[in-house]
Amino acid sequence: MPNATCFLIAYSVVFVLELARWRIPSTGKIGWWTRVILVAAASVSLFTHTLYLLDRIFLATSGTNSTWAISWHDWGILSAWTLAVAYGWLLIRRSENWIGIFVLPFVLMLVGVAIILSPKTLGSANSATGWRLLHGIAMMGGTMLVSLGFAMATMYFLQAWRLKNKLTSRSRFQLPSLEYSQSYGRICLLGSAASIGFGMVSGVIMNLTRDGRVEWLDRGILFSAGLFVWLVIASAIQWQLSRRGSGDATAWMNILSFLIVAAAVALVLSTPHGGNKMFGPSDEGQTSVNRDLLIEASSSEGKNP
Amino acid sequence: MKLRMIGCSHHTTPVEIREKFSFTEQQVEGALNLLRDQYSDCESVLLSTCNRVELYVGASTEVDLPTTSQLIQFVTDFHQLAPQAYEEHFARLDGEDAIEHLFSVSSSIDSLVVGESQIASQVHEAYEQAVKQGFAGPAMHAVFQHANRVAKRVGHETEIHTRRISVPSVAVSEMARDVFERFDDKKVLVIGSGEMGRETLPYLMNEGAKSITIVNRSLENAQKLAEEFGVRSEPWDRLDANVISADLIVSTTGATEPIITESRFRKLQTARNNRMLVILDLAVPRDFEASIGRLPYVYLYSVDDLQVVCNRNRTFREQQLPKAKRIIKEEVERIVSDWKIRASGDTIRALRDRAAEIRTSELSRLFGKQALQNASPEVQQEIEHAFDRLVNKILHQPLQSIRDVSQNEQRDSLVSALRWLFKIR
Numbered sequence: 089m090p091n092a093t094c095f096l097i098a099y100s101v102v103f104v105l106e107l108a109r110w111r112i113p114s115t116g117k118i119g120w121w122t123r124v125i126l127v128a129a130a131s132v133s134l135f136t137h138t139l140y141l142l143d144r145i146f147l148a149t150s151g152t153n154s155t156w157a158i159s160w161h162d163w164g165i166l167s168a169w170t171l172a173v174a175y176g177w178l179l180i181r182r183s184e185n186w187i188g189i190f191v192l193p194f195v196l197m198l199v200g201v202a203i204i205l206s207p208k209t210l211g212s213a214n215s216a217t218g219w220r221l222l223h224g225i226a227m228m229g230g231t232m233l234v235s236l237g238f239a240m241a242t243m244y245f246l247q248a249w250r251l252k253n254k255l256t257s258r259s260r261f262q263l264p265s266l267e268y269s270q271s272y273g274r275i276c277l278l279g280s281a282a283s284i285g286f287g288m289v290s291g292v293i294m295n296l297t298r299d300g301r302v303e304w305l306d307r308g309i310l311f312s313a314g315l316f317v318w319l320v321i322a323s324a325i326q327w328q329l330s331r332r333g334s335g336d337a338t339a340w341m342n343i344l345s346f347l348i349v350a351a352a353v354a355l356v357l358s359t360p361h362g363g364n365k366m367f368g369p370s371d372e373g374q375t376s377v378n379r380d381l382l383i384e385a386s387s388s389e390g391k392n393p
Numbered sequence: 394m395k396l397r398m399i400g401c402s403h404h405t406t407p408v409e410i411r412e413k414f415s416f417t418e419q420q421v422e423g424a425l426n427l428l429r430d431q432y433s434d435c436e437s438v439l440l441s442t443c444n445r446v447e448l449y450v451g452a453s454t455e456v457d458l459p460t461t462s463q464l465i466q467f468v469t470d471f472h473q474l475a476p477q478a479y480e481e482h483f484a485r486l487d488g489e490d491a492i493e494h495l496f497s498v499s500s501s502i503d504s505l506v507v508g509e510s511q512i513a514s515q516v517h518e519a520y521e522q523a524v525k526q527g528f529a530g531p532a533m534h535a536v537f538q539h540a541n542r543v544a545k546r547v548g549h550e551t552e553i554h555t556r557r558i559s560v561p562s563v564a565v566s567e568m569a570r571d572v573f574e575r576f577d578d579k580k581v582l583v584i585g586s587g588e589m590g591r592e593t594l595p596y597l598m599n600e601g602a603k604s605i606t607i608v609n610r611s612l613e614n615a616q617k618l619a620e621e622f623g624v625r626s627e628p629w630d631r632l633d634a635n636v637i638s639a640d641l642i643v644s645t646t647g648a649t650e651p652i653i654t655e656s657r658f659r660k661l662q663t664a665r666n667n668r669m670l671v672i673l674d675l676a677v678p679r680d681f682e683a684s685i686g687r688l689p690y691v692y693l694y695s696v697d698d699l700q701v702v703c704n705r706n707r708t709f710r711e712q713q714l715p716k717a718k719r720i721i722k723e724e725v726e727r728i729v730s731d732w733k734i735r736a737s738g739d740t741i742r743a744l745r746d747r748a749a750e751i752r753t754s755e756l757s758r759l760f761g762k763q764a765l766q767n768a769s770p771e772v773q774q775e776i777e778h779a780f781d782r783l784v785n786k787i788l789h790q791p792l793q794s795i796r797d798v799s800q801n802e803q804r805d806s807l808v809s810a811l812r813w814l815f816k817i818r
Contacts, residue, residue: 119552251571252686254698266669267574336689 092140092165096199098133099172103196105129106188110261123183130179134172137199141169163228164202170232171195185264190239219294226287227312230280230319231349237276238346241339244269248336273338277326277345281319288316307355315352319345394532394732395455398491399464399483400440400447403505406482414472414479416441418522424471425528431467432459436530438537440498440519442512444505449495451532461485489729492536496721499540500547501554508553508710513544535728543724550720551713556706560699561589564673565596567702568694569641572671576602582639583607583624584632585646586614589675593643594622602641608632610646637664642672644680655684662688673699733804737795740808743817744792748784756780 105126112122144162175191247263263269291312295302303309322341329337401411416424421439428437432450434457440447448468452458459467465483469476486494497503499516520537523529529537548554557563573579581602583590586609597605605624609615612628619626627635636642636653646652653661658681662670672693674681679695686693756777759765765773795807811817 247571251568251692254694254701263571265570265574266572271574 092161092199092203095133095136095140096196096203098129098136099192099196099199102126102129102133102188103192106186106192109186126188127179127183130172130176134169134176137165137169137172141165159205161202161205163224164198164205166225167228167232168195168198168202170229171198171235174232174236182264185262187239187243187264190242191236194235194239219290219297223287223290223294226283226290230283230287231353233276233280233283234319234342234345234349237273237280237342240269240273240276241342241346244273244336244339270338273342274326274330277319277338277341278323280345281316281323284312284316284319288313311352311355315349318348394451394453394535394736395458396449396451396488396491396532396536397458397461397464398447398449398486398494399461399468400445401482401484402445402447402503404503405484410479410482411444411446413474414446414468415443416446420471421519421522422526424468425523425526427471428459428467429528432457435459436523436533437528438520438523438533440516442515445498447498449491449533449536451530451536453532461487489725492728493721493725495536495540496543496724497718499544500717500721501544502547502714502717502721506558507707507714508556508558510554513541513548516544517541535732539724539728543721546724547717547720551716553710553713553717556709558703558707558710559592560675560696560703561593562596563699563702563706564643564675564694565593565600568673568692568699569671570600572669572692573640576600576641579604579640580638581605582635582642584642584644584652584680585609585676586611586618587645587647589645590643591618591621593645593673593675594618594624597641597643598622606635606639608635633661636661640668640670642670643675644672645675646680648676648680649678651678651682652680653682653685655682655688658682658685659688662691675699737804737808740811740817741792741795744788744811744815747815747817748788752780752784 105122109122109126112118144165148162171191172195175188175195178185178187178191243263244266247266247269250263251266264272291309292302322345326338326341401414403411416439421441425437425439428435428448428450434452436451438449440449446468448464450458450464461483465480465485466476468483469479484494494503495516499513501507501509501512504512516537520529520533520541523533557566569576576597579602581597581604583594583597583605584607586607590607594605605622607615607619607624607626608629608631609618609626610629612626615626615628632652636658644652667690669690670692672681672685672691674693674695677696681693683693683695685691759776760768760773765776768776791811795804795811
């Protein structure tokens with residue numbers, strides 16, 4: 089079974105190959121072979137990553153019948169995997185574009201952080217119910233979408249700068265069109281708001297079904313709720329500004345959302361919601377929602393609780 | 394197999410001369426018929442484009458091939474011109490040089506615009522026409538089919554065709570494509586109905602643009618162009634309304650002053666809600682004030698901006714030439730080597746046939762003699778085997794020598810000597 093270092097190296101090779109495209113012709117036989125090698129390298133990376141993830145899932149579910157023992161390491165690996173899948177899809181759909189250098193750093197960072205974090209689960213105490221799992225996946229999905237939106241926004245501004253400076257992109261450094269970056273940036277923004285919103289709702293349901301109450305004033309919950317509110321506002325602002333013609337609105341909202349997510353994650357991790365204590369059925373009554381929110385939020389930033 | 398070519402192209406011959414020698418499709422057929430009447434064992438293909446007129450002839454032996462002077466005489470006679478006055482404009486190439494030239498032409502590295510894609514199909518069409526009319530034979534099949542493969546190889550292994558180099562194509566397929574992902578939902582406004590507008594419209598339609606409006610001072614001209622391309626036309630007083638609704642503007646008028654100033658545009662852009670707009674100002678003098686390009690969400694490109702890209706792309710294509718030439722050289726060597734191997738194979742076969750012929754005639758003479766008429770079949774068979782061994786042993790060494798040198802320069806002289814010694818035609 090591959091370990092995380094194995095696919096970290098594989099992704100690093102893919103990243104180096106992406107960088108090498110700067111000097112390699114994008115068309116003709118060489119360009120075609122470069123893309124084939126890139127797709128092959130990305131496939132190998134994703135395959136080993138998937139195997140490792142399946143192994144972790146097997147480990148997480150092997151304890152008891154109804155609970156999942158998930159570590160911070162696992163969330164990091166899962167987050168990196170979702171972004172890697174998005175990268176693979178973009179690589180196949182738009183192999184002529186240089187999207188990898190904007191997405192792969194996130195993948196590498198998440199895998200790197202996951203390696204630093206201990207793969208050991210926090211014992212039987214770190215078990216999760218179905219709602220907790222849904223809550224965690226939704227929060228993680230939202231964070232990943234914000235990261236992808238940030239990549240789209242960066243490409244948008246770079247392409248806009250090139251076009252203003254009359255530089256065509258039909259070179260070795262091809263970027264997606266402004267319209268593409270803008271529309272996928274919008275999808276990421278709306279998707280992240282929906283995903284984080286779902287994460288909030290599932291967290292509340294989880295708490296209510298388990299504890300019969302929600303600690304609304306917990307700082308972790310407040311920051312997470314603030315993040316959700318921001319994403320809703322950002323989606324509304326970009327929609328409104330786009331209607332008024334501001335082409336950069338979506339990109340700016342994506343950049344701001346990413347910064348706010350980064351700040352929110354850091355703030356959540358500094359609270360008890362960051363899960364400094366072991367989770368377990370016995371003490372879940374205290375800060376269970378808070379801790380769950382933290383798990384997913386911090387998984388993208390890789391802080392160990 | 395022998396090949397010869399005469400022709401004139403943009404490299405050495407001005408257009409005033411080239412046009413005198415150009416052939417229409419009907420004339421090509423007539424000319425090749427005439428050539429066959431004069432040189433019956435000669436194959437021919439005539440390539441006539443706006444940049445070149447080239448006549449390729451081929452035959453299995455040198456004697457069947459007309460000389461270059463005869464070919465020039467033929468072409469000038471066909472056009473009822475005096476050969477002496479135009480002789481200097483004709484290039485004359487033989488054998489490998491002619492093959493290399495054909496490969497260069499079909500790969501478009503000999504074209505006025507390096508990497509242009511039309512020439513490969515023009516070469517193929519010229520060959521197809523010759524095949525259809527029965528003017529092409531083994532020599533022409535071999536070189537023209539190979540030329541087609543070489544053109545494809547050059548296209549695949551170099552980036553000679555990748556960058557666009559005409560202003561309208563760069564404007565639409567590079568600049569506008571970098572802004573818009575799709576064109577079928579975009580409103581395109583073409584201002585002016587001049588030549589540049591006409592040239593740009595096919596590129597726009599090729600990219601999928603469906604909503605195209607032409608606005609021109611003369612509505613009649615706009616309508617004519619609109620009908621030609623199946624798009625809409627509107628009168629000049631609807632210009633502002635169309636600018637407001639457009640996503641992409643292509644401006645090509647002959648106006649001496651900018652038709653849209655910055656102050657006028659600012660008002661229009663406000664009405665547009667500052668929506669993203671691409672303006673391809675292909676007019677000289679420019680139709681849009683240059684300062685408009687500094688406004689947010691407006692991407693304005695003038696002919697000069699686009700020309701810079703065209704030149705850069707042209708240079709890029711030219712940088713591919715050494716690689717393309719290397720491929721052509723390899724392919725010429727390959728086809729010539731194939732021909733030589735085939736030629737030595739023919740000689741070997743002819744030599745074996747000659748030996749078999751002598752063996753058969755000598756055996757029948759021998760078995761016709763009284764003393765051997767009553768010989769048992771075993772004895773007759775033994776004699777036949779002895780003759781076979783004798784022939785094989787005599788031929789073995791010379792044939793082995795031909796095979797051994799089939800890849801080098803000695804081969805030609807050895808094969809010629811063998812053909813001469815054994816009187817093989």
